[in-house]
Amino acid sequence: MEKRVDKNERIKSIEKALDLLEFLSIKEQETGITEISKKLNLGLSTVHRILSTLKSRGYVIQNQQTTKYRLGIKLFELGCAVQSTRRLVEITKPYLKQLSQSTNETANLAILEGKEVIYLDTIESTEILRTEIMAGTRTPAHCTALGKVLLSFISNREFESLYKSDEPLSSLTSKSISSLEELKKHLKKVKEQGYAIDREEYKIGVNCIGVPIFGRNGEAIAAISITGPASRFTIDEMEKVKDILITTSEEISNQFLD
Amino acid sequence: MEKRVDKNERIKSIEKALDLLEFLSIKEQETGITEISKKLNLGLSTVHRILSTLKSRGYVIQNQQTTKYRLGIKLFELGCAVQSTRRLVEITKPYLKQLSQSTNETANLAILEGKEVIYLDTIESTEILRTEIMAGTRTPAHCTALGKVLLSFISNREFESLYKSDEPLSSLTSKSISSLEELKKHLKKVKEQGYAIDREEYKIGVNCIGVPIFGRNGEAIAAISITGPASRFTIDEMEKVKDILITTSEEISNQFLD
């Protein structure tokens, strides 16, 4: 189905440029040409030329003092322009605000990509002790409420192709689901009840409950959740919040019908 | 000073790819290869190859139904990873939240790029009638409080190089500053008082007051503002808010000293 793009139907210099951007994105600090050249196995002049190109367009910035490079604002702008996420965020934001306000905890919006979840938006709790997740963050799907609820609604075939049985599941905490069998059983339950709960599976001390948002043709296009410190946002609290969350998700889903 | 990157020190296929991404970003709808090919004056196969490359990396998504293209989530991710804005947003967010809460209006963070302002973050008012600006938005600097306050702190030389006297200022509303002379005079005042006010210069019915945030070496690296409907957020209200804003900005600026 998903036919992989033929290798020689791709432009190598563009791929190198993307490699470079992605390399800079995971680097926290500014980086010099030599280091990039070594890490990406590219010639010095090649790296220099790519960076010059990206720099002239604002995709990277060169620190005049150190001559080292980092990502530029242009990328931020482009990222904000991605329509699919924009639409989702615009529609969902008011509901997230309301959820966050009424529960006094942090509310999140995320989508599934592969075996990972990408956070699109968060409204943080105003409490001093609160959970914070940056938009754009990726986390393994199987250890978050958002991820589990999204996984539970994909087709079996899709699930199988994502999780080959030979690849072990990463365990972020001692409470993370660690076997594929366990995950499957759990997802079945999640799908039945229509929501997922994460009790310190992603991070010790953090609980979360998530529900799906459905698109026009009935498949889960995104999910919303409420996260909080396990000490305050207990299983009882999550149960209390459950119905509000489900109602909100239905209201949001209705907006995607037109 | 700013030596322009030599034209043949840039890789053309990368530039084409960037052209394409930027083209898709201003297009609201999905776009086909033929249209892109015409608009960008590139061969069909070239466009196809570039899109294949970008698609294989998640930078664009092809709608299976229509075979048309749009930007992909990967760009959103990369955009979120831009360190310079991340740092600014992380540090500023709590203050913006507080400002928004205490004034019940929308609070914004933005930076200057060229003659334009780019919004990095907003905390929206909870009022039903409120002003909303999406992060990533670009607006002409000379008609917003944020822009004016940032312009007022750049060097004269820099200002002159931005505003050639032959290019007229765009007027977004009838109240926008429309002549360079007027702008210069105004900016002088803004710099003296340390804040800028925009009374429906950007949009009729919208008022705004902004103050700068200073970096380690004393230049304005960003600005924060409070916006509201002119009917409620009157000049008197802005005056009242002024001191809180200035205090907040000083607190934020202090965080950039380390």
Place this chain on the structure above:
DNA sequence: AAGGAGTTTCCGTATTATGGAAAAGAGGGT
């Protein structure tokens, strides 16, 4: 002042991106 570690520039060569055209699909209308 000299050495070192980085960046930037230059150049000939080999790779590779290119556009044109043909092939393959995808509707739409008769």
Place this chain on the structure above:
DNA sequence: ACCCTCTTTTCCATAATACGGAAACTCCTT
């Protein structure tokens, strides 16, 4: 069901251009 049109995809020979190596340069350190 067929044809016709519009669009995307694939293929190919050629011209363009991205490439790496090395020299030139810059700045910092000793």
